[in-house]
Amino acid sequence: MFLKEIKNLKYYSQLSVKQIEDRVLITADFPKEFLVENDILDPFLYVTLYVRGGERIKVIDEGTAKLYSLSKKEMAPETYAKIVQFAKQHASQFKNTPSKKA
Numbered sequence: 001m002f003l004k005e006i007k008n009l010k011y012y013s014q015l016s017v018k019q020i021e022d023r024v025l026i027t028a029d030f031p032k033e034f035l036v037e038n039d040i041l042d043p044f045l046y047v048t049l050y051v052r053g054g055e056r057i058k059v060i061d062e063g064t065a066k067l068y069s070l071s072k073k074e075m076a077p078e079t080y081a082k083i084v085q086f087a088k089q090h091a092s093q094f095k096n097t098p099s100k101k102a
Contacts, residue, residue, distance in 0.1 A: 001038050003075045011090045022049045022091035047087040055084050
């Protein structure tokens with residue numbers, strides 16, 4: 001499983017555990033070959049941002065109820081950064097920190 005690119009990131013929802021973490025759900029257009037190769041039907045991104053540093057990116061497939069954890073090594077560096085920056089823009093605990101637009 002390797003994610004090269006992702007397009008049309010859209011904020012879906014967010015949950016904040018004050019002073020611990022933010023969890024952001026993001027819909028996006030995934031590359032067709034990624035979906036076919038991994039047998040994914042209806043994916044979205046589940047991004048956990050830890051206030052003290054660090055993040056986790058998962059792909060949840062609503063179509064098959066499967067959860068895929070993606071490491072930095074399983075994504076193109078620019079794709080990883082794009083997803084994290086987009087999530088930070090919509091996470092309540094990161095609202096006051098300067099960030100680049102995704």
